[in-house]
Amino acid sequence: MSTATNSTTSRWSALAESVLGGDHASADEAQAVLDAPELELLDVLSAAYRVRHHYFGNTVKLNYLINAKSGICPEDCHYCSQSRVSTAEIDRYSLLDSHEIAARAERAVELRASTCCIVTAARRPSARELREVSEAVRQVKKRHPALKICACMGLLDDDEAETLRAAGVDRYNHNLNTAESHYGEICTTHTYTDRVETVGAVARSGISPCSGVIVGMGESRDELVRVALELRTLAVDSIPVNFLIPIEGTPLEGSQAKIDPRFALRVLAMFRFVCPDREIRMSAGREIHLGTLQPLGLYPANAIFVADYLTEQGQAPEEDWRMIEELGFTIEPIGGPLGPVPSAETDVVSEPSAV
Numbered sequence: 148m149s150t151a152t153n154s155t156t157s158r159w160s161a162l163a164e165s166v167l168g169g170d171h172a173s174a175d176e177a178q179a180v181l182d183a184p185e186l187e188l189l190d191v192l193s194a195a196y197r198v199r200h201h202y203f204g205n206t207v208k209l210n211y212l213i214n215a216k217s218g219i220c221p222e223d224c225h226y227c228s229q230s231r232v233s234t235a236e237i238d239r240y241s242l243l244d245s246h247e248i249a250a251r252a253e254r255a256v257e258l259r260a261s262t263c264c265i266v267t268a269a270r271r272p273s274a275r276e277l278r279e280v281s282e283a284v285r286q287v288k289k290r291h292p293a294l295k296i297c298a299c300m301g302l303l304d305d306d307e308a309e310t311l312r313a314a315g316v317d318r319y320n321h322n323l324n325t326a327e328s329h330y331g332e333i334c335t336t337h338t339y340t341d342r343v344e345t346v347g348a349v350a351r352s353g354i355s356p357c358s359g360v361i362v363g364m365g366e367s368r369d370e371l372v373r374v375a376l377e378l379r380t381l382a383v384d385s386i387p388v389n390f391l392i393p394i395e396g397t398p399l400e401g402s403q404a405k406i407d408p409r410f411a412l413r414v415l416a417m418f419r420f421v422c423p424d425r426e427i428r429m430s431a432g433r434e435i436h437l438g439t440l441q442p443l444g445l446y447p448a449n450a451i452f453v454a455d456y457l458t459e460q461g462q463a464p465e466e467d468w469r470m471i472e473e474l475g476f477t478i479e480p481i482g483g484p485l486g487p488v489p490s491a492e493t494d495v496v497s498e499p500s501a502v
């Protein structure tokens with residue numbers, strides 16, 4: 148191995164050592180990951196995998212989505228097929244009743260998901276929606292006490308968060324989506340601050356906060372780094388990293404060329420270095436943008452959605468299971484922890500040997 152190759156390998160290895168030692172990756176280091184040259188991509192992934200392995204071993208957490216209320220949202224999020232400005236051809240229906248939601252949660256168990264996400268398209272939940280979803284959560288928990296429930300119902304205040312916590316909701320998702328400086332470009336009906344405040348209400352309630360991003364909405368690399376640092380500051384437990392699906396009929400239809408799959412891998416690695424012990428979920432759009440490189444995404448990421456997204460098709464579950472098995476990874480069983488594996492095995496993963 149040449150001296151140059153040794154020094155690039157040790158550069159990413161040193162970053163892994165540094166974050167495993169408790170240092171925070173800086174904005175410059177995060178930016179460097181996004182800008183890493185092609186020749187160093189595998190070294191970046193190897194170093195990110197060391198960090199992922201330290202906290203999560205080789206487990207992959209599966210999440211399953213239930214679209215419990217579809218397509219009649221008054222907000223104007225430009226990426227979303229369910230917004231009031233979308234003309235996308237999707238199913239539109241009001242809130243499913245609690246029995247129907249609970250029945251659909253059975254599918255999560257069949258698909259080996261350890262978390263079932265109940266999503267409603269809304270600016271914020273009405274009192275009736277909170278009651279119905281709370282009742283559904285109680286029914287699901289009665290049948291499957293170990294199945295984790297994540298709710299995603301829009302903006303939330305402290306009282307609403309407490310209602311969901313009391314019903315048994317384990318986690319609440321509310322994505323920041325992009326950096327504050329870019330937020331006005333993707334939504335005008337609520338603000339970035341509204342979203343940050345909801346994440347705060349969730350955390351105060353004792354529910355595990357989940358908040359992530361959508362990559363590919365015209366943001367700069369610097370903005371991607373800034374939203375990653377913000378999510379670290381907010382101490383969210385789980386970070387879905389979505390890659391924009393430019394859905395026909397939405398304002399962002401056709402606005403983004405395909406994301407370079409190798410850049411998508413750098414983005415996942417960047418999130419792993421910035422938020423080393425948090426769940427990083429390779430989320431919507433992975434099939435389109437990472438394509439055949441999806442398995443490499445599981446070196447930095449430790450979670451995925453299984454089956455379909457809210458209004459878009461995902462990869463067949465059997466393909467996900469096979470991908471995980473062929474990587475030598477394992478699916479986290481129902482009842483596993485929401486956070487890092489408490490007694491993460493010793494790190495047996497070494498840097499690539501010289502060739």
Ligand code: SF4
Binds near residue numbers: 224229230301
């Ligand atoms: S608030 Fe949620 S459901 Fe409504 S338009 Fe925005 S992303 Fe879509």
